[in-house]
Each structure stands twice: as structure tokens, then as C-alpha cells.
Amino acid sequence: MRARGDQVGIGSVVLGVVLVAAGIPLLVPRHLLREDSAAVSQREPNPVAPLETSPVPRKDSPEPVLHVEQVQGPKGLTVEVATPAPVTSPLTRFAKDALVPLTPDEEALLREEHVDDLATLVTRTERAFQDASPETRARQERRYLAALNLVAKLSAPPTEDTHARDQDARYQQALAREKAKWRDLAPEEQARAQETFKEWFFQGEQKR
Amino acid sequence: MKSFMGALRAVLLLAPMMAWAGPHYVASRDWGSFIWLSTWLDAGQTYTFETRDLAGSAPDTVLHVLRDRSGWSQVAVSDDCQGNTRSCVTFVAPDSGYYRVWVRAYADGRGGTASLYRNGTLLLSQQPFGGVPLLFAWNAKDTFRASATTPGGGDHLLFLLRSNTEYLQHDDDSGPKYYPLVTATSTQNVGTQRVVVGRYPGSAGTASFVHDEELWSTIFDDNDGDEDGLSDSLEPLIGLSPNNEDSDGDSIADTLEVFGNDGFSFSEWSSPTARDLYVEIDWMQHPTNPYLTRQPYAGLVADAAAVFAQETGGSVRLHAFIDSVLPWYEVVCYGSCPGGVDFYALKQSAFSAANPERRPYFHYAMWANRHTSLTSCSSGKAELLGNDLIISMGCFSSPSIQEQRGTFIHELGHNLNLDHNGNDVAGQYSVVHDSVMNYRYQFAGVSNSGWHSYSFGDNGCAACGSSPKAECVECRDGFLGCSFPGCGSCDCDVGEWGSLELDFSDDGDANDGAGRVSKRSALTRYLPDDKGGPARFQPRVPHEESPLVRRRDDVRRKRERLLSRGRVEGRDFHVSADGTLLYAECL
Known part of the structure; x- marks a missing residue:
């Protein structure tokens, strides 16, 4: 019996060398080595691991950001699905989406601040600016302005609004006609008249 | 008298303004x-x-x-x-x-x-x-x-x-x-x-x-009949009922769905005019063997939402969230069992740990290995007319998307009071009962299409006389007989779960503040200062698993409700020996 066991041992070593040479790992999952995992857990029941609860969140505290997308189901149905946002560095992600190249200030900010969304970045830098001492205020303001300028670079450009454009054309024409009547007024009075006319015009537009 | 005159004067002064604004x-x-x-x-x-x-x-x-x-x-x-x-x-x-x-x-x-x-x-x-x-x-x-x-x-x-x-x-x-x-x-x-x-x-x-x-006028007692925090004149503007604090009947109060709340905000997901159904899914990760890990496939959420969208034409919207990872257990049981973990103990620590405010509104699905015992190969077990479900596909070496989706929809159906419609005997599953609740179609999909639905398609519940259930009775005549309990009345699957009031807090009724809010409890969630000051919603709802006595009482009530609906104990549903769980046993 013993010799047989030795033979098995030698065979195992030889087989192991062959498998390792072939690139097949020899690690065996722990649970497969257990005789009876249920029995083990019966003897030593695993304690229920308490999950961590997060503290009271702040407005700028990092929350798990969900990436929400519309998914097309069968027969043309569309449903909203939230998945965790992809894990990439803010700099890589934001620089990729920016309409124009980032400035050194903006790049430095993204390296320092790990945030998932821009509103959090703005809130955080704004808070730092408002909490700054007179000595650090200028630097914190630069960071805050960099965050806001980053927002602009990552915002979609304004879309064409034909209704607004038509309305504006009507307004400019009407304003030009009215202005002719105010030619003799003082500049302050002209400004007041324009303000009154503008209010009248757009309140009328709202009721159209 | 003086105060009456004062009030009258105020009414007269304010009347034109109130009418205008x-x-x-x-x-x-x-x-x-x-x-x-x-x-x-x-x-x-x-x-x-x-x-x-x-x-x-x-x-x-x-x-x-x-x-x-x-x-x-x-x-x-x-x-x-x-x-x-x-x-x-x-x-x-x-x-x-x-x-x-x-x-x-x-x-x-x-x-x-x-x-x-x-x-x-x-x-x-x-x-x-x-x-x-x-x-x-x-x-x-x-x-x-x-x-x-x-x-x-x-x-x-x-x-x-x-x-x-x-x-x-x-x-x-x-x-x-x-x-x-x-x-x-x-x-x-x-x-x-x-x-x-x-x-x-x-x-x-x-x-x-x-x-x-x-809302809390110093002159008028109340202008909020259902006391849900939305004035009677506002509610019709939003399409809501001024006499019902849960106008769409999904057990989530109008106030939450319109204004939102801290943490998980229902205004971001819900609509006050469509029924919203929420499910949290936690899953077990094996410590060493990824092939044993029970993680739902990534598209489950979208697929399940699409099933509900199609089934209801959008009037019921399913929001499922694949949430956190659970520690590995070979067996999970409703209650304690040898060699297994108690579902409720695990749920207590894992269910919406970061968002306790959503607990009273969410179903809880546990994606586990096996339930009840190491020898069980049942694909799941769910509370009937409840909010907990186990998906246990430990006997499936690598459960396919279809198998996972079908089982999830099936077990969730039990939560919504759907049973197997008599299809409990192996080898005798109805061909015409075209529902995911029928074992014949749980994995394969309705009409073996791969698509899962409670009762959609040609055999849907268009009319009682031609419903799947009616055909099902005829179909069974040969081997079970017409007197088969539960087959006498038309009982379309899809028509039933929309009107359910579930007891999410397990306290014995569905009208207890956990689901549909009661009249006074809506007001107590606000802290108005001295009549007319700013009101602030108190969104956090503490969660406690109910004690055994209350759970038994709850099961007793559910059992009575089910029996009164013609359900048969031992076939359509089961009650655990200790009386704390009412469930549907799935193959």
C-alpha cells in the first residue's frame, strides 16, 4: 500500500511538472478540498458580516455615481437602466470629452481632485474658496474658476432654437420701431423705456 | 367674538388674492x-x-x-x-x-x-x-x-x-x-x-x-383633504387625487413621488401617476471559485423592466437594482436551518444598508446558491404576497440568461400573489397557460419563445371566457377533473397584482405607513412650526425586522386572505412549520 502511495506521489510530481510546463495552474479552490462544506459551516456558522453604513452625506460628498442610459428592449420598448459609472481617472475622462484643450490650471485641478461629476467639483472648490484664509484665497479662487471653466468646456454647445430665434427677430424689429420714438429721450430714460417695452413684449409672447 | 371678527376681516381682505393666486x-x-x-x-x-x-x-x-x-x-x-x-x-x-x-x-x-x-x-x-x-x-x-x-x-x-x-x-x-x-x-x-x-x-x-x-393656514383648518402634503387645488393639476394620499396605488405616497426625499429619492425614479415597483438584488460571491459565484447577468435589470413595460403598457414600471455583494453561504433559509444562514439575518445587515429609507418600499431578492438544504435543487423560493425572494440556482452549473431572467420574474410574481396556477405536478404542466408562472415556461419563456411574461400574447387575459385559466381547466379535465380547486373562477394573472397592497414592514397589514400611508401618519412626517411655518419632510424610516409573534400573526392574516381568494394551502402556498413564513415552493 505504501509503495503504491509512493508511486502515486511520484506520478503526481511528474504530472505536476507537465501541467506547469503546459501553463495549467495547480491551485485547487479551497472549497473543493473540504469534505463537506455544509458540515463545516454547521460546526462553525459564518457570522453575518455587518455591512458598513455611510455617515450622513454632505452635498459634495462622493456618492456612487450611476450612469443612466435608455436601453432598447424587445418590440421597441425603452427602459431606463442605471449602472455604475466606468472607473477611469477624471483627467482622462474629462479631457477626452472637452471641446477645447484644457489649461494647465484645469489639468492640475483634475489631478488633485478625484470626482465623478463636475457639479461636485464645482461645489468642492467653491467651498474651499469660501473657507480660504486671506493668504490662500487667490489660489483657491483660481482653482474654483478653473472648475467653472472646465464645466463650460465640457458642456454641450447651445442647440439651435428656431422658435427663440424667430421670437428674437420679432423683438428686434419691434424694438427698432419703438426706439425711433425715444430718440429725443435722455439715455437713462431710453434705458427705462426699453426695459418696460421688453417686459411688455415678452409677457405678450408668453401668452401667445 | 373679537377673534371671529378678525378672522372674518382677514377672509374678506384675502379672498380676492386667494382666488387669483x-x-x-x-x-x-x-x-x-x-x-x-x-x-x-x-x-x-x-x-x-x-x-x-x-x-x-x-x-x-x-x-x-x-x-x-x-x-x-x-x-x-x-x-x-x-x-x-x-x-x-x-x-x-x-x-x-x-x-x-x-x-x-x-x-x-x-x-x-x-x-x-x-x-x-x-x-x-x-x-x-x-x-x-x-x-x-x-x-x-x-x-x-x-x-x-x-x-x-x-x-x-x-x-x-x-x-x-x-x-x-x-x-x-x-x-x-x-x-x-x-x-x-x-x-x-x-x-x-x-x-x-x-x-x-x-x-x-x-x-x-x-x-x-x-398648507397650514392660520385661517382655514386644512386645505389638504388626504393630508399628503399636497393641497387639494394642486393635486388635480398634477393628475393626482385630492382624496387619496397614494393616487397611483403603488404604496409610495404622492408626496415622496412628487417632492422626493433624502437618500434614495423617489422623485428621481418614480411617477406619482404610474405604479412603480422596486427590487433590490444582492448576490453571493464565492470566496475562491468565480464559477460558483451567483451574480445576476448584467442585462437582467433592463430585461426585467422591459417585461413589466410590455406586460402593462407602461402603467407599472419595475426598477430593479443589482446592489451589494453578500458573503458566501452554501444554503440560505427563511429562518434558521442546519448548515445554512438565516435569510432574515443576512437581509438585516445587507438590505439597503446605505439607504434605509427605501426599505419599506423595496422587495428584496437574494441571488444565492441553494435554499432550505444542500440537497435542494429548487431554483427559488419566494414569499407569496410578500416582499422577499430567493433565487437559488446552485444546481445550474452556469445558469443561462434565460434561466436567470425567467426565475427572477417567476419568483417576483409570487411576491405579487401569483401562484403556479395549478401547474405544480411534474410532467403535467399546462401547455396553454402561457405564463412564466407555469414551470413549463419558466426557463423556456412563454410559448417557448425565450421571452418571459406573466400572461402576454395570444393567450393573454383578453376576456375571462377565453383566458388561459379557462382553457387550463378544460385542458386538465382529462387527468385532474373539473372540481380541481381554484379553477372554477376566472383569475387572470396580470389583472391581479396591480391592485395589491403589500405589507413591506411585516407588521400585519398593508395600510400602516410602510406602504400606503395612513391619514394621520402623513401629517406626522412633517414638522410644521407654529401653524404655517416651513414644513420639512422627515424621510428616514427606521427599519426593524418584526418579532416572531408579529410575523406569525402576519402569516395568519395572509393565509386567511389567500384562502378567501380560493388559494389552496399545500398546493398554491405553504406555511412553514413554525408559522413565520408563507411561501411558494418552486421546483
């Missing part, structure tokens, strides 16, 4: 972003702020400078600069400190981008600016809210103006989940007043706007 509601929309800049100014120094380089279809800025000195006030304002649509203002700072420069669009559609300069120096380049003014009258103590309506939605600001250039009040984040909430300090009805809504810089998403009349 009514609630306002604007459905979910994109309001555009503000430029909302914090800046330090030194006392006595002259500052010029101006917008330049305006771009857009009809860009037109209004620029306000605000200062907080124990309350916000306006320091300077400019609409049109020298007759142009850009703005410019020069002023002397009255004191040193942080000021706000607020740039908005003059009217809806007149947003775009603009650069902001301070004393000729560029501060912000090509910033998006927008915001929408809404013109209507209001009374003192009316409330104004903007509630995000997109998941993880935008951070909004809300301003009250006496006219285009006269600032009154504003708020950023006093409401639930930092939504803006303003209580008007004065009545405004001259005709030039407006409310302006827009987003904080950098945030995205949509919001709905609600202006509501004062």
Missing part, C-alpha cells in the same frame, strides 16, 4: 444652468461685472450681484447693457466679503453661453447660462420646490423676484436631497413677479417645479 406645476424639464459665481469683494472698491461674447439662438443675460448679510439682498443688477442683450453693472462694494454673481437668461429660450468679466479681466469663459422665469402671483407662506426627476439628478436653484430686476429670495438646497425649497415671505400679485428655476453650474438633469398654496 393658485398653485402651479411644471412637469419635468431641462431648466438650463445658471452662472452662479462666488467672488470676494473689498469694501469701498469699485467693481464692474459684465457679460460678453454671448452665443446661442437668442442669448440675453440678466446679471444680479447678491450679498448675504444675515439674509440675502441685492447689491446691483443689470439687464441690457447700453441697449444690448449683454449685461454690465458698476458699483461700490459696501463691505468686504463673499458676494454672488448670478447670471441668467432673460426668458425661456434666451439662454446660451457668455463670458464673465470683472473689472475688464476675464473670469469665466463661454459659460452656459439659462434658467426659466415663470410668471404668476403667490401668497405669503406658499411653497416653491424644484425636485429632480432624473436618477442622480441635477442640483437646482430657485429664485423669487418682485420684477425682472428686483430680487426677493432664493434657495439652493433646503429641501430633501438638497433640492431647493422656498417659503414665500411676502405676497406678490402686482403682475411683474416671477419665479426663476435653473441648475447649479456643472450639474445636469431635469426637474419638476411645484408651487403650492400654504
Whole structure:
């Protein structure tokens, strides 16, 4: 019996060398080595691991950001699905989406601040600016302005609004006609008249 | 007498105003972003702020400078600069400190981008600016809210103006989940007043706007019949019932669905006019062997939502969230069992740990290995008419998408009071009962199509006489007989679960504040100060698993409800030996 066991041992070593040479790992999952995992857990029941609860969140505290997308189901149905946002560095992600190249200030900010969304970045830098001492205020303001300028670079450009454009054309024409009547007024009075006319015009537009 | 005369005089004075000022509601929309800049100014120094380089279809800025000195006030304002649509203002700072420069669009559609300069120096380049003014009258103590309506939605600001250039009040984040909430300090009805809504810089998403009349009037006892925090005159505007605090009957109060709440905000996901069904899914990860790990496939959420969308034409919307990882256990049981873990103990520690406020509204699905015993190969076990379900596909070496989806929809169906419709005997499953609740189609999909549905398609419940159940009775005549219990009445699957009131808090009834809120409990969730002050929603709901006695009592009531509906114990449902669980046993 013993010799047989030795033979098995030698065979195992030889087989192991062959498998390792072939690139097949020899690690065996722990649970497969257990005789009876249920029995083990019966003897030593695993304690229920308490999950961590997060503290009271702040407005700028990092929350798990969900990436929400519309998914097309069968027969043309569309449903909203939230998945965790992809894990990439803010700099890589934001620089990729920016309409124009980032400035050194903006790049430095993204390296320092790990945030998932821009509103959090703005809130955080704004808070730092408002909490700054007179000595650090200028630097914190630069960071805050960099965050806001980053927002602009990552915002979609304004879309064409034909209704607004038509309305504006009507307004400019009407304003030009009215202005002719105010030619003799003082500049302050002209400004007041324009303000009154503008209010009248757009309140009328709202009721159209 | 004196107080009566006082009240009468107040009524007479206020009557015209009350008739004129009514609630306002604007459905979910994109309001555009503000430029909302914090800046330090030194006392006595002259500052010029101006917008330049305006771009857009009809860009037109209004620029306000605000200062907080124990309350916000306006320091300077400019609409049109020298007759142009850009703005410019020069002023002397009255004191040193942080000021706000607020740039908005003059009217809806007149947003775009603009650069902001301070004393000729560029501060912000090509910033998006927008915001929408809404013109209507209001009374003192009316409330104004903007509630995000997109998941993880935008951070909004809300301003009250006496006219285009006269600032009154504003708020950023006093409401639930930092939504803006303003209580008007004065009545405004001259005709030039407006409310302006827009987003904080950098945030995205949509919001709905609600202006509501004062709910706790000092004159009138109540103008909120169902006491849900929405005035009787507002509710019809939103399509809600003034007599029902849960107008769409999904057990989530109208207030939560309209205004949202802290943490998991229901306004971002729910609609107050469509039934919303929420499920949290936690899954077990094997410590060493990834092939044993029971993780739902990534597309499950979308697939399951599509099933409900198709089944109900969008009137019931399923929101499932694949949430956290659970420690590995070979067996999970409802209650204690040898060699296994108690489902409820595990749930207590894992269920919405970070969002306890959502517990009373969410079903809880555990994606596990096996249930009840190591030898069980049942694919799942769910509370019937309940909120807990186990998906246990340990006997499937690698469960396919179809098998996972079918089992999830099937077990969730049990929570919604659907049973197997008599199809419990192996080898005798009805061919015509075309439902995922029938084992024949649990994995293969209805009509073996791969698509899972409770009762959709040619064999749907169009009419009682031709419903699957009716055909099912005929089908069974040969081997079970017409007297088979439960087959006598028409009982379409899809028609039943929409009207269910589930007992999410396991306290014995479905009308207990956990699901549908009771009349008084809605009011107690608000903390109005001395009648008429600001009301603040208290969103956090403590969660405790109910004690054994209460669970037994709950099971007893459920059993009575099911028996009264013609369900058969031992076939349609089972009660555990200790009487604490009522469940459907699945193969």
C-alpha cells in the first residue's frame, strides 16, 4: 500500500511538472478540498458580516455615481437602466470629452481632485474658496474658476432654437420701431423705456 | 367674538388674492444652468461685472450681484447693457466679503453661453447660462420646490423676484436631497413677479417645479383633504387625487413621488401617476471559485423592466437594482436551518444598508446558491404576497440568461400573489397557460419563445371566457377533473397584482405607513412650526425586522386572505412549520 502511495506521489510530481510546463495552474479552490462544506459551516456558522453604513452625506460628498442610459428592449420598448459609472481617472475622462484643450490650471485641478461629476467639483472648490484664509484665497479662487471653466468646456454647445430665434427677430424689429420714438429721450430714460417695452413684449409672447 | 371678527376681516381682505393666486406645476424639464459665481469683494472698491461674447439662438443675460448679510439682498443688477442683450453693472462694494454673481437668461429660450468679466479681466469663459422665469402671483407662506426627476439628478436653484430686476429670495438646497425649497415671505400679485428655476453650474438633469398654496393656514383648518402634503387645488393639476394620499396605488405616497426625499429619492425614479415597483438584488460571491459565484447577468435589470413595460403598457414600471455583494453561504433559509444562514439575518445587515429609507418600499431578492438544504435543487423560493425572494440556482452549473431572467420574474410574481396556477405536478404542466408562472415556461419563456411574461400574447387575459385559466381547466379535465380547486373562477394573472397592497414592514397589514400611508401618519412626517411655518419632510424610516409573534400573526392574516381568494394551502402556498413564513415552493 505504501509503495503504491509512493508511486502515486511520484506520478503526481511528474504530472505536476507537465501541467506547469503546459501553463495549467495547480491551485485547487479551497472549497473543493473540504469534505463537506455544509458540515463545516454547521460546526462553525459564518457570522453575518455587518455591512458598513455611510455617515450622513454632505452635498459634495462622493456618492456612487450611476450612469443612466435608455436601453432598447424587445418590440421597441425603452427602459431606463442605471449602472455604475466606468472607473477611469477624471483627467482622462474629462479631457477626452472637452471641446477645447484644457489649461494647465484645469489639468492640475483634475489631478488633485478625484470626482465623478463636475457639479461636485464645482461645489468642492467653491467651498474651499469660501473657507480660504486671506493668504490662500487667490489660489483657491483660481482653482474654483478653473472648475467653472472646465464645466463650460465640457458642456454641450447651445442647440439651435428656431422658435427663440424667430421670437428674437420679432423683438428686434419691434424694438427698432419703438426706439425711433425715444430718440429725443435722455439715455437713462431710453434705458427705462426699453426695459418696460421688453417686459411688455415678452409677457405678450408668453401668452401667445 | 373679537377673534371671529378678525378672522372674518382677514377672509374678506384675502379672498380676492386667494382666488387669483393658485398653485402651479411644471412637469419635468431641462431648466438650463445658471452662472452662479462666488467672488470676494473689498469694501469701498469699485467693481464692474459684465457679460460678453454671448452665443446661442437668442442669448440675453440678466446679471444680479447678491450679498448675504444675515439674509440675502441685492447689491446691483443689470439687464441690457447700453441697449444690448449683454449685461454690465458698476458699483461700490459696501463691505468686504463673499458676494454672488448670478447670471441668467432673460426668458425661456434666451439662454446660451457668455463670458464673465470683472473689472475688464476675464473670469469665466463661454459659460452656459439659462434658467426659466415663470410668471404668476403667490401668497405669503406658499411653497416653491424644484425636485429632480432624473436618477442622480441635477442640483437646482430657485429664485423669487418682485420684477425682472428686483430680487426677493432664493434657495439652493433646503429641501430633501438638497433640492431647493422656498417659503414665500411676502405676497406678490402686482403682475411683474416671477419665479426663476435653473441648475447649479456643472450639474445636469431635469426637474419638476411645484408651487403650492400654504398648507397650514392660520385661517382655514386644512386645505389638504388626504393630508399628503399636497393641497387639494394642486393635486388635480398634477393628475393626482385630492382624496387619496397614494393616487397611483403603488404604496409610495404622492408626496415622496412628487417632492422626493433624502437618500434614495423617489422623485428621481418614480411617477406619482404610474405604479412603480422596486427590487433590490444582492448576490453571493464565492470566496475562491468565480464559477460558483451567483451574480445576476448584467442585462437582467433592463430585461426585467422591459417585461413589466410590455406586460402593462407602461402603467407599472419595475426598477430593479443589482446592489451589494453578500458573503458566501452554501444554503440560505427563511429562518434558521442546519448548515445554512438565516435569510432574515443576512437581509438585516445587507438590505439597503446605505439607504434605509427605501426599505419599506423595496422587495428584496437574494441571488444565492441553494435554499432550505444542500440537497435542494429548487431554483427559488419566494414569499407569496410578500416582499422577499430567493433565487437559488446552485444546481445550474452556469445558469443561462434565460434561466436567470425567467426565475427572477417567476419568483417576483409570487411576491405579487401569483401562484403556479395549478401547474405544480411534474410532467403535467399546462401547455396553454402561457405564463412564466407555469414551470413549463419558466426557463423556456412563454410559448417557448425565450421571452418571459406573466400572461402576454395570444393567450393573454383578453376576456375571462377565453383566458388561459379557462382553457387550463378544460385542458386538465382529462387527468385532474373539473372540481380541481381554484379553477372554477376566472383569475387572470396580470389583472391581479396591480391592485395589491403589500405589507413591506411585516407588521400585519398593508395600510400602516410602510406602504400606503395612513391619514394621520402623513401629517406626522412633517414638522410644521407654529401653524404655517416651513414644513420639512422627515424621510428616514427606521427599519426593524418584526418579532416572531408579529410575523406569525402576519402569516395568519395572509393565509386567511389567500384562502378567501380560493388559494389552496399545500398546493398554491405553504406555511412553514413554525408559522413565520408563507411561501411558494418552486421546483
